[in-house]
Amino acid sequence: MKANLNDQTPIFIQIADMIKDALVEGVIKEGEKIPSTTELSNFYHINRATAQKGVGILMDEGIVEKRRGIGIFVVQYARDKLIQERMQDFSDSYIQSLVKEAKRLDISKDDVIKKVSEYYDNY
Helix, strand or coil, X not given: CCCCCCCCCCHHHHHHHHHHHHHHCCCCCCCCXXXXXXXXXHHHXXXXXXXXXXXXXXXXXXCEEEECCCEEEECCCHHHHHHHHHHHHHHXXXXXXXXXXXXXXXXXXXXXXXXXXXXXXXX
C-alpha cells in the first residue's frame, strides 16, 4: 500500500481505495487478513476512527468481513467483484467517451481499434 496520503480525497476513502487496489493487484488475497485499524492508524499517523471508517466502507461493500476476536478478512470473490466494478467504470468513463469522440471526428471503428492497439502494444 502507498505510504503517502493526499489532500484531495478524504483519508478514510483513500484507506479503502488502497486496500481495494492491493486486492485487485494481488498484494492482498481473498481469505487474508487486512491490516487492523490500529496498524493503519499507526502507519499513516491518522486517527483510529478514520481508519475504522475506511474499513467500514469495505465492510459495507461486502469486500471484507469481521471475524470476532481475530480480525478483518477479505471475503471470497471480492477481487472478482472489484474487477467487475472497475471494468464497468472503465467502460463508462473511457470507452464510451472514446467512441463518442471518434464518431464526432468521423474516425472509423477500424482506425480506432488500430490506434488503441498501437498504444496498448507500446505501453
